[in-house]
Amino acid sequence: MKKFIYSEMMVHVPMCTSKNPQNVLIVSDNVDQLAKEMLKYSDINTQAVECSLDAVRNLDDSSFDVVICEMSSDAALLAHINRVLKEDGQLSITHPSLDDVDANKTMMQVLGNYFKVIMPYNIGNGSTALLASKEYHPTADINLHRADMLDDNQFYNCDVHIASFAMGNYIRKEYLGIIKN
Template sequence: MWLTQGVVDIVKNEYKVKEKVFEQGGVEVYNSGYFGKIIVSNGKALYCEHDSMIRHEIAAHTAMCSHEEPKRVLVVDGGDGAIAAELLKHKDITIDVVERDANIVDAAKVFGCYDKALEDERVNLIIEDTVQFLGNAKDGAYDIVIINRFDEIYLNDKAVMAHVNRILSEKGLVVMDASSQLFDMAGHKEVLSAFCCEFKIVMPFRYTSMVRPGGEQWFALGSKFFHPTADVNLQRADLTDGFKWYNSDIHVSQFALPTATFNLLKAYIKR
């Protein structure tokens, strides 16, 4: 059996899978063997067991190690528990996880890698419309916001970033998925543009995915104060236990851009 992922008109990805082990409300989990389990939402493969450490370590620890002393973290659309599990490697933090799709929480139990993180006493799971939650959150409530977006179009980026700016503390920062530079440069620019409206520092950074379009995916970081490469906390980046992929060298290098790409994006980057 093959899991087919459409990318653009001229590219299609297919992955050999053994069986479907979960299906509910548009969310599926496949057992592939080679890639481990693959979680799919609304026809899009989100990540697999073999690349999940890359995606989630990069998202969580780039944010945590770019801030001097983060205490309060919000994860938007984090009901799979993966980013929360990474954040829990850091001490003295509390984590709110808001998830709009309860099916993701159920799928996470079948996926079986991260669901226990949601039961930790430092984690508060909220099932609610994410845009509504952001609109109702208190000013300055969080030091870090991580938006587990997966290129969903339901978010109005500029409206969401206005809320995020408001609910972040005075030195807060946000990390959000920013699509693919190879296959969706327009979408990538749209995210960066929304960040530029609200934040002093705006920089894209990349990660590698085995099941996302082309294998090349990007996050964006927006910061009110800290610079993600100049202010990286080396002790936290290199001495925190449990990392398999992330370290301070990865942290800095993932922000590097080819000259031609930087020239395409320089109107959207603030560094």
Template sequence: MWLTKSYEEKIQQEYKIKNKITEVTGEKHTLELFDSEFFGNIAFIDGYVMLQSTLSIQSELLAHIAACSHKNPKRALIVGGFNIEIAHELTKHEGLSVDFLQQDLDVLETLISFFPHYQSIFKNNRFSHISQDKEMFIKKSVEDSSLYDIVISLNSDVASYKEVLSDDGILISHMPHLMLEFDKAEEFLRGFGDFRILMPFIAPLSLSLKDCYMFASKKYHPTADIMLQRADMLDDLEYYCANLHLSSFVIPKSIKNKLYGIVKN
């Protein structure tokens, strides 16, 4: 059997599967979980595919690009998705606490065996799961001046989270694909013109067309300010390294020319 995923009706990807394990309809999301001989389990959430065998690509890249670009991050927020492995990677950085905002407990709890560090991260005293409504959470955070040094969004509905970012904060978000949806990508980046640093980046060697992201910062540059000693000292990694961090921000010259004046680097 094959699991088929189309991207904006332009490209179709197929994954060979053995059988469907379960299907769950949560408060706002629908999860289908499949078994695959090559990829391990495959999670299909609202049309987005997560491969168990390649979780380290997104998890390590987003966590460590953010935490290794900020001089002294103390608080991080993950929103817009279910990849709790990002929280596990962030807690590898000493003194960094992580909040994970996700309301849909039915879907999240079904993924307990999908994420290798699901149970251990919930036992970590620097991790908190927040099931609050997004608007209420943002309002309360602003009122309490409870701001974050790092915000990582796994979808592109991220503009409102600028309010909870500290003065030297880093915002990382999924964005439309630079080659398949250039007009949408350009429009998305224009919405963050108030940041001093604004750069798109990709996940090298990723099998997912969704691994296209934006780095926005009020202070730190992801390549000029990379904390090389911190990046090189990280343990138990499968994907991330300092050279890969730097190469993630290399984009084709034709796209770079089109984004001249929008990208800030």
């Protein structure tokens, strides 16, 4: 997979779903590409922490509009992410392949305790991430102006944003009642 597709999709989908993002947290052990994408937004405070529960645990409550997370999740991590997100926050998080139904259902059920919307989206090469949102729907509430004004993207645009949430019927049926859209 082209690395620019992954980093553009992990960053711009939640950033263009969020109403007015000011503070972004990146949880990654390889933050360079994601941080590079964040530079396309002016006046955004970006903080990066390593993939460890302690790093996320030590962050202040309600301090981030968007969290981009590459850490494998468990209930404790997701509870802390919920705690550090503002009341209308967005989370873009990597997860097991949608073919690993049991692991994903468990993760999505935990996310369902905190988020109104939980939707998988394509991030290139058949891989998906999850967009979890406390308030905004990623296709109904996309900030088209922000998405269209981003410069120097090689892949992401407002059409790709919306299309990335299209899933086949077998996925919809398998995750019926789990995916919240």
